[in-house]
Amino acid sequence: MDERVREHAEVLVDWSARVEAGDDVVVSVAEDTHELGVAVAAALGERGANVTTLYGSDELSRAYLKGVEAGTDGDVDVDDFDSDPAVDRALFEAADAYLQIGGGRNTTATADVDRPTRQAYAKARQGVREARMDTDWVSTVHPTRSLAQQAGMAYEEYENFVYDAVLRDWEALAEEMAQMKEVLDAGEEVRIVTERDDAPDTDVTMSIAGRTAVNSAASVAYDSHNLPSGEVFTAPYDTEGEVFFDVPMTIEATRVRNVHLTFEDGEVVDFAAESGEEALADVLDTDEGARRLGELGIGMNRGIDRFTDSILFDEKMGDTVHLAVGRAYDACLPEGESGNDSAVHVDMITDVSADSRMEVDGEVVQRNGTFRWEDGFEA
Amino acid sequence: MDERVREHAEVLVDWSARVEAGDDVVVSVAEDTHELGVAVAAALGERGANVTTLYGSDELSRAYLKGVEAGTDGDVDVDDFDSDPAVDRALFEAADAYLQIGGGRNTTATADVDRPTRQAYAKARQGVREARMDTDWVSTVHPTRSLAQQAGMAYEEYENFVYDAVLRDWEALAEEMAQMKEVLDAGEEVRIVTERDDAPDTDVTMSIAGRTAVNSAASVAYDSHNLPSGEVFTAPYDTEGEVFFDVPMTIEATRVRNVHLTFEDGEVVDFAAESGEEALADVLDTDEGARRLGELGIGMNRGIDRFTDSILFDEKMGDTVHLAVGRAYDACLPEGESGNDSAVHVDMITDVSADSRMEVDGEVVQRNGTFRWEDGFEA
Numbered sequence: 001m002d003e004r005v006r007e008h009a010e011v012l013v014d015w016s017a018r019v020e021a022g023d024d025v026v027v028s029v030a031e032d033t034h035e036l037g038v039a040v041a042a043a044l045g046e047r048g049a050n051v052t053t054l055y056g057s058d059e060l061s062r063a064y065l066k067g068v069e070a071g072t073d074g075d076v077d078v079d080d081f082d083s084d085p086a087v088d089r090a091l092f093e094a095a096d097a098y099l100q101i102g103g104g105r106n107t108t109a110t111a112d113v114d115r116p117t118r119q120a121y122a123k124a125r126q127g128v129r130e131a132r133m134d135t136d137w138v139s140t141v142h143p144t145r146s147l148a149q150q151a152g153m154a155y156e157e158y159e160n161f162v163y164d165a166v167l168r169d170w171e172a173l174a175e176e177m178a179q180m181k182e183v184l185d186a187g188e189e190v191r192i193v194t195e196r197d198d199a200p201d202t203d204v205t206m207s208i209a210g211r212t213a214v215n216s217a218a219s220v221a222y223d224s225h226n227l228p229s230g231e232v233f234t235a236p237y238d239t240e241g242e243v244f245f246d247v248p249m250t251i252e253a254t255r256v257r258n259v260h261l262t263f264e265d266g267e268v269v270d271f272a273a274e275s276g277e278e279a280l281a282d283v284l285d286t287d288e289g290a291r292r293l294g295e296l297g298i299g300m301n302r303g304i305d306r307f308t309d310s311i312l313f314d315e316k317m318g319d320t321v322h323l324a325v326g327r328a329y330d331a332c333l334p335e336g337e338s339g340n341d342s343a344v345h346v347d348m349i350t351d352v353s354a355d356s357r358m359e360v361d362g363e364v365v366q367r368n369g370t371f372r373w374e375d376g377f378e379a
Numbered sequence: 380m381d382e383r384v385r386e387h388a389e390v391l392v393d394w395s396a397r398v399e400a401g402d403d404v405v406v407s408v409a410e411d412t413h414e415l416g417v418a419v420a421a422a423l424g425e426r427g428a429n430v431t432t433l434y435g436s437d438e439l440s441r442a443y444l445k446g447v448e449a450g451t452d453g454d455v456d457v458d459d460f461d462s463d464p465a466v467d468r469a470l471f472e473a474a475d476a477y478l479q480i481g482g483g484r485n486t487t488a489t490a491d492v493d494r495p496t497r498q499a500y501a502k503a504r505q506g507v508r509e510a511r512m513d514t515d516w517v518s519t520v521h522p523t524r525s526l527a528q529q530a531g532m533a534y535e536e537y538e539n540f541v542y543d544a545v546l547r548d549w550e551a552l553a554e555e556m557a558q559m560k561e562v563l564d565a566g567e568e569v570r571i572v573t574e575r576d577d578a579p580d581t582d583v584t585m586s587i588a589g590r591t592a593v594n595s596a597a598s599v600a601y602d603s604h605n606l607p608s609g610e611v612f613t614a615p616y617d618t619e620g621e622v623f624f625d626v627p628m629t630i631e632a633t634r635v636r637n638v639h640l641t642f643e644d645g646e647v648v649d650f651a652a653e654s655g656e657e658a659l660a661d662v663l664d665t666d667e668g669a670r671r672l673g674e675l676g677i678g679m680n681r682g683i684d685r686f687t688d689s690i691l692f693d694e695k696m697g698d699t700v701h702l703a704v705g706r707a708y709d710a711c712l713p714e715g716e717s718g719n720d721s722a723v724h725v726d727m728i729t730d731v732s733a734d735s736r737m738e739v740d741g742e743v744v745q746r747n748g749t750f751r752w753e754d755g756f757e758a
Contacts, residue, residue: 024466029434034410037434038442045446050464055408055416055434063417067424085429087403090473094465 001035004163008140009039012099013047015170016138016219016227021048023096026135028056033103033142040099052091056100058109065113065121076117081124092131097220100137102312103144111253136220140166140227141312151308164303165228165313173230174217177300179373180232180365184213187360190236190296192243192321194356200244200260202350204323206236206296211339214331216297216316223331230301230316235332235339236323239263239293243323247307247314247349254279259348261325267291268325284325289342295324295332297347298358298366311347319353319369380414383542387519388418391478392426394549395517395598395606400427402475405514407435412482412521419478431470435479437488444492444500455496460503471510476599479516481691482523490632515599519545519606520691530687543682544607544692552609553596556679558752559611559744563592566739569615569675571622571700573735579623579639581729583702585615585675593710595676595695602710609680609695614711614718615672615702618642622702626686626693626728633658638727640704646670647704663704668721674703674711676726677737677745690726698732698748 013019025044029037037053044051065076072080092098110118122129141147141162148158184190188209194202211234215222218229245259256276261268268291273280284290302318315322324347328339352358353369363379370377392398404423408416416432423430444455451459471477489497501508520526520541527537563569567588573581590613594601597608624638635655640647647670652659663669681697694701703726707718731737732748742758749756 022461024461024464026466029436029439031413034436034438037436038438041439042442042446042449045443045448046450048447048450048459050461050466051439051443052464052466052470053434053436053439055432057408057413057416057432059413059417060408060420060430060432063421064424064430067421068427069424070421071425071427080427082401082403082429085403085431086473087405087429087431087470090469091431091466094469 001039002159004167005035005039007167008036008163009043011166011170012040012138012140012227013043016140017097017099017136018220019044019047019049019097023049024052024094025049025097025099026052026054026091026095028054028098028100030056030101030103030142031059031105032144032146033101036101036142040101052095056102058104058106062110062113065110065117069114069117076114076120078120078123081121083124085125085128088125088128089131092128092135095135098132098135098137100139102139102141103147105144105146107146107150108253115252138220138225138227139312141310147308147310150310153308161306161308164305165301165316168228168230168301168303170218173301174215174222177215177217177230177232180298180300180371181213181215183360183365184208184232184234189361191359192350192352192356193359194244194350194352196355199246199258200242202243204239204241204243204263206239206293208234208236208296210334211235211332212334214329226312226316228301228304228313228316230304231297231299233295233297233329233332235328236293236296237340238266240265243350245348245350247320247351248309249311249314249348250309251276251279251283251346256280266293283344283346286326286344287342289340290326290344292325292340293323294326294328294340294342294345295322295347297322297324299349314349315347319351320349321352321358322347322349324348380418381538383546384414384418386546387415387542388422390545390549391419391517391519391606392422395519396476396478396515397599398423398426398428398476402428403431403473404428404476404478405431405433405470405474407433407477407479409435409480409482409521410438410484411523411525412480415480415521419480431474435481437483437485441489441492444489444496448493448496455493455499457499457502460500462503464504464507467504467507468510471507471514474514477511477514477516479518481518481520482526484523484525486525486529487632494631517599517604517606518691520689526687526689529689532687540685540687543684544680544695547607547609547680547682549597552680553594553601556594556596556609556611559677559679559750560592560594562739562744563587563611563613568740570738571729571731571735572738573623573729573731575734578625578637579621581622583618583620583622583642585619585672586617587613587615587675589713590614590711591713593708605691605695607680607683607692607695609682609697610676610678612674612676612708612711614707615675616719617645618672619644622729624727624729626699626730627688628690628693628727629688630655630658630662630725635659645672662723662725665705665723666721668719669705669723671704671719672702673705673707673719673721673724674701674726676701676703678728686728693728694726698730699728700731700737701726701728703727
């Protein structure tokens with residue numbers, strides 16, 4: 001076994017999920033992620049934890065949902081699913097941690113499941129999802145051919161990419177990110193500006209007063225549930241201005257490029273995309289909250305050096321900023337207060353490595369990708 | 380997908396497990412059994428059942444147990460495992476049915492796990508096992524290369540073998556087997572005799588008075604939990620005589636051939652094996668019940684036409700009889716009575732297709748493989 005697989009498992013179990021002896025850990029293994037599953041099982045055995053392993057196969061999910069479509073007449077709705085799937089609820093309620101290993105053999109394995117079927121299923125499973133979110137959950141991926149293909153990379157090249165992103169000195173990165181969190185926690189207004197010859201300008205402001213930033217250092221100890229992570233994010237509101245997102249993304253299996261959003265009074269009042277505009281429109285029309293921002297995130301993982309059409313990696317990339325329309329995370333909100341609510345949360349990313357700046361309360365914090373505490377920073 | 384995979388899934392879900400809308404079904408998918416898992420998920424979706432899929436990987440289990448060995452100093456004992464693994468218990472307690480799909484990539488995947496480690500783990504998991512046995516559980520296999528190899532067969536040849544055994548007219552076979560059950564339920568003593576030039580004689584008698592035979596027709600509706608099945612079994616006692624088992628088998632990864640047992644007053648008083656005698660001795664020395672019979676089974680599935688070193692198939696083969704030392708099944712005992720108790724249950728098989736007869740209360744029921752209700756039977 002590649003030594004990096006073992007190291008990945010150890011980072012996942014120890015740094016990310018903070019597993020201790022006696023913990024009940026549920027691991028979900030996607031197709032072709034067997035090797036990391038084996039390494040995780042070994043680490044859990046060594047720590048004295050219990051392990052229950054789920055098979056997180058998109059092809060199985062697709063077969064199940066197509067089966068439901070075949071077994072019901074006409075459109076599937078939420079009543080076609082059990083509102084209380086007892087086994088899944090019981091297992092997540094009993095779990096201390098949940099480690100989801102993504103991968104699979106085909107990133108479009110569920111492409112032919114009707115959208116209403118998916119939505120009805122997601123709705124019926126809300127209780128299960130909540131029980132899962134109440135555990136110390138962490139999502140990661142094992143490098144698979146399907147993910148390499150989605151990234152447009154050779155397999156070994158992609159393996160190197162994943163391990164560069166995952167096998168970091170997380171303690172050091174957490175300390176660095178703490179400086180960004182400090183700035184955002186103290187700040188009231190963020191302004192992001194990009195001025196490029198080959199793209200529309202971005203000039204957007206948003207309020208962050210009263211909100212708490214998350215130092216997302218790939219560990220449940222930091223309210224961070226992705227491995228890799230490496231971003232600092234908060235929940236903005238009262239957004240005004242124009243944003244251009246130059247990083248391509250996939251929304252509901254549709255490739256979306258060069259999104260332009262115009263905000264007034266905190267809401268998207270105009271939008272365009274060079275391709276995939278319809279998918280974008282679908283997202284924005286989901287509900288009221290879908291036109292307001294739920295997240296401002298600053299990518300700070302410089303182990304990620306390129307976009308791979310995977311939000312797990314793309315939004316963490318160093319020298320990027322992302323904004324998400326839709327749901328805000330509770331961790332960013334004052335106790336008991338609820339932020340922007342929506343069924344969706346769709347991240348869109350802008351490269352800020354050049355011709356750009358981010359200001360907090362009028363002071364430049366990042367210019368052309370360099371933070372103010374770094375060498376070479378120019379205010 | 381091979382149409383037979385779909386048919387297998389339907390037999391498993393409908394005939395074997397009797398799944399109904401709203402049932403919570405746990406499916407365990409071993410390595411390389413993905414295809415049958417997909418077909419089962421489709422069938423469950425169509426029936427309106429819930430599905431939770433476990434990854435039943437021997438390589439993961441091995442990694443976990445080796446991890447426990449690495450994490451403890453010296454020998455692993457039962458206290459090194461959690462006595463109440465909450466997730467597994469909760470999930471099986473909430474489940475209506477459990478469908479275990481065996482297969483894997485290597486039938487000896489756990490060969491280097493220490494025996495005390497396995498035993499300690501099995502002991503710690505007894506509560507989980509009991510919760511699992513309280514569901515409508517069914518074990519089956521998907522044809523894999525590893526099982527083909529264990530059977531000494533080409534892969535496509537093995538696929539045909541599995542589907543011949545599994546895709547039967549189970550209703551018709553259940554009716555045929557009911558005749559055997561009737562004979563055993565009414566009978567008081569069974570005698571099995573084989574006389575062959577090339578092997579030691581078998582002449583063994585056992586009491587079955589007061590015991591109930593199970594018509595094991597591959598369905599929970601018949602107290603039968605294997606697919607394929609096709610045997611009628613009961614729980615004998617007061618065994619006397621000599622038995623020669625000419626069908627090779629594997630006990631704890633050791634190949635055992637040509638076992639000879641001598642019974643007096645219901646107990647094995649002498650034993651021999653042409654090879655693997657030590658593994659046999661280990662079994663018989665496990666505990667007091669390991670030297671008494673727990674099962675007499677009559678193989679009646681003529682879709683199984685050869686031995687493949689897999690007890691799931693071998694013991695069901697038409698024209699065979701098997702005896703198991705160790706634990707008796709509750710289904711064969713009068714309500715509230717407990718039969719032979721042991722930590723082991725090891726089946727041993729005799730070919731009765733020629734030079735043999737089985738008598739119940741002195742009347743011949745089967746001679747040279749032909750039952751008395753069949754054409755060509757000679758009393």
